[in-house]
Amino acid sequence: MPLAQTTTPLEPPRHTKYERLIAESRALPPLSVAVAHPCDDASLGAALDAHGLGLITPILVGPAAKIAAAAATLGADLSGFRVVDAAHSDDAAAKAVALVRAGEAEALMKGSLHTDELMAAVVARETGLRTKRRISHCFLMDVPSHPEPLIITDAAVNIAPDLAQKRDIIQNAIDLANALKFQEVRVAILSAMETVNPEVPSTIEAAALCKMADRGQITGGIVDGPLALDNAVDLGSAEIKHIRSPVAGRANVLVVPDLESGNMLAKSLTFLAAADAAGIVLGARVPIILTSRADSRTTRLASCAVASLLAQAQRVAALNVVKV
Numbered sequence: 320m321p322l323a324q325t326t327t328p329l330e331p332p333r334h335t336k337y338e339r340l341i342a343e344s345r346a347l348p349p350l351s352v353a354v355a356h357p358c359d360d361a362s363l364g365a366a367l368d369a370h371g372l373g374l375i376t377p378i379l380v381g382p383a384a385k386i387a388a389a390a391a392t393l394g395a396d397l398s399g400f401r402v403v404d405a406a407h408s409d410d411a412a413a414k415a416v417a418l419v420r421a422g423e424a425e426a427l428m429k430g431s432l433h434t435d436e437l438m439a440a441v442v443a444r445e446t447g448l449r450t451k452r453r454i455s456h457c458f459l460m461d462v463p464s465h466p467e468p469l470i471i472t473d474a475a476v477n478i479a480p481d482l483a484q485k486r487d488i489i490q491n492a493i494d495l496a497n498a499l500k501f502q503e504v505r506v507a508i509l510s511a512m513e514t515v516n517p518e519v520p521s522t523i524e525a526a527a528l529c530k531m532a533d534r535g536q537i538t539g540g541i542v543d544g545p546l547a548l549d550n551a552v553d554l555g556s557a558e559i560k561h562i563r564s565p566v567a568g569r570a571n572v573l574v575v576p577d578l579e580s581g582n583m584l585a586k587s588l589t590f591l592a593a594a595d596a597a598g599i600v601l602g603a604r605v606p607i608i609l610t611s612r613a614d615s616r617t618t619r620l621a622s623c624a625v626a627s628l629l630a631q632a633q634r635v636a637a638l639n640v641v642k643v
Contacts, residue, residue: 337617337618337621340624341372341621343624344625344627347627347628349370349374350425350623350630351375351424352366352375352424352427352608352623353415353416353426355381355408355428355437355440356408356430357377357428358382358385358386358388359431359612362389362429362430362431363430366430368616369619369620370400374624375627377400377428378401379397379402380415381404382404382406383404403415408431411432412432412441413443415427416441416443416447416448426605426608426630428610429608429610438476438600447603448604448605453483454601454602454603455472455484455487455488456473456474457470457471457473457491457599458596459495459621460585460597461595461596462592470496471584472574472575475598476600479578485574489506489508489540493506493539493540494539494601495599495601496540496571497539497540498632499625501571503541504539504541504572505541505565505569506541506542506566506574507543507574508525509545509547509575509576510545510546510576511547513550513567514545521576525544525546526544526545528544528574529543543564544574546566546567551573552569552573554567554568595614595615595618595621596614597621599622599625599626606625606626606630608623609622
């Protein structure tokens with residue numbers, strides 16, 4: 320009979336990159352956030368946790384009775400919070416967006432409603448938060464085995480973006496990286512290979528996007544592609560392929576060909592490499608915090624911290640425009 324094998328549970332990895340991010344955002348004034356439909360303990364708890372750390376000042380938008388029930392489950396006292404009653408989740412999304420348009424909130428946060436419901440209110444032509452920029456999503460990944468945080472885009476909003484949309488997706492990601500004070504923004508446009516192949520459309524688009532960056536149509540970062548994932552993030556792989564590039568092997572922004580590949584990449588890192596994935600939507604008038612019920616507490620707080628730092632960068636940019 321074989322001996323029973325015993326194992327000692329490993330300590331969960333500490334996400335020091337997120338911890339630094341949260342500490343930096345705590346030095347800023349709390350961000351006023353309209354939380355759309357926080358009607359379960361996970362979404363309400365995320366908002367209250369972020370408030371407790373001084374990251375945000377939440378405005379709770381949704382059916383008041385359901386919000387109160389979620390608070391009772393948590394044992395939380397909402398007497399000091401503003402609650403905006405709404406009939407249902409669609410109404411909550413619309414009223415949260417209206418708070419932003421009225422200047423009463425500087426960011427949106429997804430509660431216990433579908434992402435599509437929230438985004439429908441955001442992109443509504445007459446009443447939403449559209450800008451000239453394409454709206455896109457970024458995951459800020461904290462991968463314990465990787466020295467730097469990684470931005471992956473777009474893995475949640477744009478299903479099969481065309482060339483013009485990818486230009487905006489890249490610019491949104493670069494703006495985020497600069498708001499988070501990356502020392503150097505190195506963007507890898509991913510494909511299955513690192514050479515341009517007429518039979519693989521993503522390689523042709525990658526080459527075109529690099530030329531757009533050369534011509535100043537994309538600014539604020541170094542852009543290279545096509546690159547395969549291995550030679551985008553691993554210097555040894557880039558050297559073996561003799562790729563001479565300031566991005567290859569050192570990328571900190573990964574632009575995927577489509578939503579499916581991005582979603583699989585982010586979830587692979589989460590479930591196979593113990594990574595956390597803070598989610599943020601960019602390209603609207605304000606940052607939009609996307610959280611999932613499966614997110615850890617640290618990830619939820621990191622998503623709020625990202626929004627706070629992004630909002631601060633937008634404030635500074637607006638002031639500079641006024642001075643000019």
